[in-house]
Amino acid sequence: MPVSIKDIARLAGVSHSTVSRALHKSPLIPPATAQKIQRIAEEQGYTASAIARSLVTRRTQAIGVVVTSIADPFNGDLVDGIEEVANQRGYSVILATSQADPDRELAVVRSCQERRVDGILVASSRVGALYVPILSELDVPIVLINNQHGSDFAHSIRIDNVHGMRLATEHLLQLGHTEIAYVGDRFGLHSDEERFAGYQDALNAGQIPLNRRLTIRGDGKADGAAAALDQLLTAPTKPTAVASYNDMTALGLIHRAQELGIAVPEELSVTGFDDIPFAAFTRPPLTTIRQPRREMGREAMRLLFALLDGEEAQKTSVINGELIVRGSTAPLPR
Amino acid sequence: MPVSIKDIARLAGVSHSTVSRALHKSPLIPPATAQKIQRIAEEQGYTASAIARSLVTRRTQAIGVVVTSIADPFNGDLVDGIEEVANQRGYSVILATSQADPDRELAVVRSCQERRVDGILVASSRVGALYVPILSELDVPIVLINNQHGSDFAHSIRIDNVHGMRLATEHLLQLGHTEIAYVGDRFGLHSDEERFAGYQDALNAGQIPLNRRLTIRGDGKADGAAAALDQLLTAPTKPTAVASYNDMTALGLIHRAQELGIAVPEELSVTGFDDIPFAAFTRPPLTTIRQPRREMGREAMRLLFALLDGEEAQKTSVINGELIVRGSTAPLPR
DNA sequence: CTGAAAGCGCTTACAG
DNA sequence: CTGAAAGCGCTTACAG
Numbered sequence: 001m002p003v004s005i006k007d008i009a010r011l012a013g014v015s016h017s018t019v020s021r022a023l024h025k026s027p028l029i030p031p032a033t034a035q036k037i038q039r040i041a042e043e044q045g046y047t048a049s050a051i052a053r054s055l056v057t058r059r060t061q062a063i064g065v066v067v068t069s070i071a072d073p074f075n076g077d078l079v080d081g082i083e084e085v086a087n088q089r090g091y092s093v094i095l096a097t098s099q100a101d102p103d104r105e106l107a108v109v110r111s112c113q114e115r116r117v118d119g120i121l122v123a124s125s126r127v128g129a130l131y132v133p134i135l136s137e138l139d140v141p142i143v144l145i146n147n148q149h150g151s152d153f154a155h156s157i158r159i160d161n162v163h164g165m166r167l168a169t170e171h172l173l174q175l176g177h178t179e180i181a182y183v184g185d186r187f188g189l190h191s192d193e194e195r196f197a198g199y200q201d202a203l204n205a206g207q208i209p210l211n212r213r214l215t216i217r218g219d220g221k222a223d224g225a226a227a228a229l230d231q232l233l234t235a236p237t238k239p240t241a242v243a244s245y246n247d248m249t250a251l252g253l254i255h256r257a258q259e260l261g262i263a264v265p266e267e268l269s270v271t272g273f274d275d276i277p278f279a280a281f282t283r284p285p286l287t288t289i290r291q292p293r294r295e296m297g298r299e300a301m302r303l304l305f306a307l308l309d310g311e312e313a314q315k316t317s318v319i320n321g322e323l324i325v326r327g328s329t330a331p332l333p334r
Numbered sequence: 335m336p337v338s339i340k341d342i343a344r345l346a347g348v349s350h351s352t353v354s355r356a357l358h359k360s361p362l363i364p365p366a367t368a369q370k371i372q373r374i375a376e377e378q379g380y381t382a383s384a385i386a387r388s389l390v391t392r393r394t395q396a397i398g399v400v401v402t403s404i405a406d407p408f409n410g411d412l413v414d415g416i417e418e419v420a421n422q423r424g425y426s427v428i429l430a431t432s433q434a435d436p437d438r439e440l441a442v443v444r445s446c447q448e449r450r451v452d453g454i455l456v457a458s459s460r461v462g463a464l465y466v467p468i469l470s471e472l473d474v475p476i477v478l479i480n481n482q483h484g485s486d487f488a489h490s491i492r493i494d495n496v497h498g499m500r501l502a503t504e505h506l507l508q509l510g511h512t513e514i515a516y517v518g519d520r521f522g523l524h525s526d527e528e529r530f531a532g533y534q535d536a537l538n539a540g541q542i543p544l545n546r547r548l549t550i551r552g553d554g555k556a557d558g559a560a561a562a563l564d565q566l567l568t569a570p571t572k573p574t575a576v577a578s579y580n581d582m583t584a585l586g587l588i589h590r591a592q593e594l595g596i597a598v599p600e601e602l603s604v605t606g607f608d609d610i611p612f613a614a615f616t617r618p619p620l621t622t623i624r625q626p627r628r629e630m631g632r633e634a635m636r637l638l639f640a641l642l643d644g645e646e647a648q649k650t651s652v653i654n655g656e657l658i659v660r661g662s663t664a665p666l667p668r
Numbered sequence: 669c670t671g672a673a674a675g676c677g678c679t680t681a682c683a684g
Numbered sequence: 685c686t687g688a689a690a691g692c693g694c695t696t697a698c699a700g
Contacts, residue, residue, distance in 0.1 A: 001392075001473060002450075004693055015671045020695060028669060045471075050448040051388050052693035055676045058335075060385065062428070062449075071414040071628075073407050073611070080405040083431055092445060094396070095429040097417055111426060114384040115396075116336075137379075139335060222615070251615055258617075277407070281556070281585055283592075283617035294405075338677055349687045354679060362685060386677035389692045 003044045011044070012037050023048065054116065062092045063304065064112030064120040068100040073276050074293060078123055078145065081297025089305065091118070102127045106134065113140060119304045124148055141307040145300045148190045155307065157300050157317045161191050164289040164321035165198030165243060168271040171287070171323055172241045173206045176332035177269060181214040181239035183228045183249055189220075192245055195273065199243050214239050218249045225252025233260075240268065240332055247272035247279050247288055254282065254328060265330035275324055284327030291321050337378045345378070346371050357382065388450065396426045397638065398446030398454040402434040407610050408627060412457055412479065415631025423639065425452070436461045440468065447474060453638045458482055475641040479634050482524045489641065491634045491651045495525050498623040498655035499532030499577060502605040505621070505657055506575045507540045510666035511603060515548040515573035517562045517583055523554075526579055529607065533577050548573050552583045559586025567594075574602065574666055581606035581613050581622055588616065588662060599664035609658055618661030625655050 005023075009016040014037070022029045022037035029037075054060045065082055067075040083093050094117060098105035105127050112120050120140055125147040127135065135142060136154050144156035172180050182199045185192040196215070203210055213235040218224035225244065229252075232239060244250040250272035254264050262268050264284060272279060272288035279286040296319055306313040339357075343350040348371070356363045356371035357380075363371075388394045399416055401409040417427050428451060432439035439461050446454050454474055459481040461469060469476060470488050478490035506514050516533045519526040530549070537544055547569040552558035559578065563586075566573060578584040584606035588598050596602050598618060606613060606622035613620040630653055640647040 006693080016694085017671060017673095017696080018669090020693095021670090024695090030669070033669085047444065047447045049389075049450055049693055051385055051394065051450050052676090053695075054385050055383075055389060055678090055693080056695045058676075065429075069414060070404070070417065071407070071410040073405070073410065076405040076407065076410045079429070080403060080431070083404065083429070087431075092449065093429050095399075095413070095417070095427050097414070097421075110381065113381045115426065116383055116385050255615065278612040278615070281589065281612070282615065340677080350678085351680080351687060351689095352685090354677095355686090358679090364685070367685085383677055386692090387679075389677080389694090390679045392692075 002049070003046050004049070005046075008037065008041050008044060008046060011040050058116075060116050060118055061090055062094055062115065062117045063301075064094045064096060064109070064115070064117040065123075066096045066098050066105060066108050066112070066120070066125075067123045068098055068126075070095065070097055074274060074291075075123060077277075077293035078297040078300075081294035081299075082121060082301045083297075084294075085298050085301040085305070098122075098126070100124070100126055102131065106131060109135065109138070109142075113138065116140075119143075119308055121145065121300055121304060122147070141304060143300050143304050143307070145296060146191065155303060155313060155315055157296060157303060157319065159291050159296070160318045160320050161194035162198040162201065164273060164291075165195040166202045167198075167321065167323045168243050168273065168287075168289050169199045169202030170206075171325065171329065172243060172269060172271060173202060173208070175241070175269065175329060177241040178206075178208055178332075179211070179214065179237055179239045179241070180208070181216065181232055181242040183216055183218045183225060183232070183242055183244045183253065185220040185245045185249070186217060186224075195245055211237065213237070218245060218252070220246055221248050222252030222255060225249040226256035229253050229256045229260075241270070241329070242268065243271050245273060247274045247276045247286060250286055250288065250328070251282060254284075254286075265328050266333070269329040269332075271329060273321075279324075280326065282328075287326045287329040288324055289321040290324050292319060295319075336383070337380050338383070339380075342371065342375050342378060342380060345374050392450075394450050394452055395424055396428050396449065396451045397635075398428045398430060398443070398449070398451040399457075400430045400432050400439060400442050400446070400454070400459075401457045402432055402460075404429065404431055408608060408625075409457060411611075411627035412631040415628035415633075416455060416635045417631075418628075419632050419635040419639070432456075432460070434458070434460055436465065440465060443469065443472070443476075447472065450474075453477075453642055455479065455634055455638060456481070475638060477634050477638050477641070479630060480525065489637060489647060489649055491630060491637060491653065493625050493630070494652045494654050495528035496532040496535065498607060498625075499529040500536045501532075501655065501657045502577050502607065502621075502623050503533045503536030504540075505659065505663065506577060506603060506605065507536060507542070509575070509603060509663060511575035512540075512542055512666075513545070513548065513571055513573045513575070514542070515550065515566055515576040517550055517552045517559060517566070517576055517578045517587065519554040519579045519583070520551060520558075529579055545571065547571070552579060552586070554580055555582050556586030556589060559583040560590035563587050563590045563594075575604070575663070576602065577605050579607060581608045581610045581620060584620055584622065584662070585616060588618075588620075599662050600667070603663040603666075605663060607655070613658075614660065616662075621660045621663040622658050623655040624658050626653060629653075 096108035275290035356368040430442035609624035
């Protein structure tokens with residue numbers, strides 16, 4: 001239905017090869033001819049078919065981005081950064097959600113392949129270690145962002161979880177806390193293991209023995225955190241501070257504490273991880289570890305472009321988080 | 335580079351037509367042959383080229399989605415709903431951001447056209463009335479979501495802004511407030527005009543005269559809201575309640591009020607609009623008008639599919655928001 | 669400077 | 685059941 005190069009050729013009385021050249025501003029075509037052809041194309045509302053072009057150039061100028069959910073504000077920022085640098089080079093983004101389901105992740109990666117995207121970006125990849133080879137064997141370049149399987153995958157960029165949680169825990173130690181709890185995510189999440197390791201590191205460095213009763217699992221969301229706090233309060237020694245796996249957990253903790261009449265930060269200091277957009281607006285505003293999401297998106301896209309350009313790119317780049325001190329933490333009252 | 339139908343044909347000793355048929359499970363091909371071909375395809379890691387297929391079928395099974403910014407949680411939910419129903423029918427989503435810039439919006443729509451998407455969804459379209467014809471003349475079906483030009487565009491789905499803000503204002507009136515301020519967005523936003531109209535409607539119905547000193551502009555964000563509150567407090571009659579254009583404005587208002595030692599909701603009731611994910615987590619939690627974002631995304635996608643299926647679809651569907659009463663509003667103390 | 673030709677990887681009527 | 689042929693809309697060497 002849309003007008004093609006042939007229609008224009010007929011109208012202009014030239015061959016379609018000439019039209020193609022004129023539209024590409026080929027130096028071979030004299031300006032007069034080129035302008036005439038361009039005018040006709042304009043009049044006819046011609047829009048080149050990227051599909052046809054891709055078939056011959058073997059480039060789609062499109063990259064596939066797979067995230068767990070686009071509704072997650074974390075991914076929103078990430079994709080924004082990706083889009084920004086993709087657009088600078090005229091690339092489009094094909095978005096797909098994995099729903100944090102490994103099978104679906106593989107399926108959407110496959111769909112990206114069918115569309116012949118030039119490269120793929122996967123955030124929070126959850127395919128099990130068994131499937132990692134499948135990803136590696138794709139003949140399209142792929143880079144992972146904060147992947148959840150520990151494996152040192154082909155190319156990836158990730159936040160330094162150990163370092164970040166150590167920062168948060170050290171902050172709590174410096175405030176004088178010693179009974180510091182850790183509320184994690186569900187079992188098996190690589191990032192949770194790493195953050196827990198950072199928590200342990202800081203405790204060790206501070207000569208504080210690890211108290212298993214103060215280590216507990218949430219679910220990465222507010223609800224799980226509320227339940228975790230209830231459980232935490234049954235421990236013989238009450239924590240005066242808690243380092244949370246992420247901001248949503250911290251928010252749930254604070255919410256529940258307030259319901260129980262426990263003042264934050266006066267009676268309980270709480271740290272988060274992520275620095276989601278609302279962390280600054282909660283009451284009290286959240287002390288947390290900022291992940292430079294947008295920048296991570298940009299960086300991942302740059303890495304992918306480097307790969308596409310055939311450059312020798314580093315395999316993994318690790319990004320540091322930053323401690324943002326706000327109002328949810330306070331010195332231990334003595 | 336990827337293996338093609340021809341490679342498989344050679345390996346299987348058949349023509350590429352037969353391979354094509356076998357891979358599509360055509361009833362023409364006997365099971366034995368089909369299985370053999372499928373096995374070879376599997377072994378060779380064959381992935382069909384959607385590009386080549388699209389060229390002949392004239393369908394890409396892709397739809398273009400243009401939003402102002404994907405980092406905006408509002409759009410995140412919307413896109414999630416879109417993706418959900420798109421995926422059910424095997425469609426992919428090509429995402430593009432307009433940055434709320436009309437020129438860029440037109441550019442990305444054009445890029446979607448080049449990619450020969452089967453349809454286009456545009457959220458919060460901001461192209462001026464002058465450009466609306468350009469959108470209407472596309473030969474690809476397009477549906478708009480909450481478009482910002484008042485024009486009754488081809489096909490669209492939108493929240494009923496007048497109704498929503500009337501709901502919020504009526505709620506305030508019922509609590510006994512009479513000095514109710516309105517803090518809007520910047521000048522010229524269609525949705526702001528509509529919400530303001532809803533505010534006026536409720537006031538009229540309640541026999542409350544409109545007080546211009548209580549009508550003020552924010553910028554749709556927390557910062558602008560803080561400034562707006564400062565200005566509001568210089569008015570001769572202080573408001574006891576304020577209806578805000580959106581949640582971010584309400585949050586900024588509450589934040590600033592608390593800084594100034596004004597208790598919310600005891601001394602000042604505040605309503606929002608949108609019901610962003612965090613509205614339930616602020617202190618006090620926000621009374622607001624919920625926009626069913628995900629459902630709106632689903633509905634828009636369904637409308638687009640109806641168009642693609644050649645069905646007679648309604649032109650505009652208007653969705654009602656819902657009043658969610660939480661803690662930021664209280665009866666006027668007497 | 670310009671056109672005819674080949675080809676990108678498929679689908680699908682048309683013959684057999 | 686199967687293959688040869690045409691064609692989707694382009695790009696680009698190859699001749700002239």
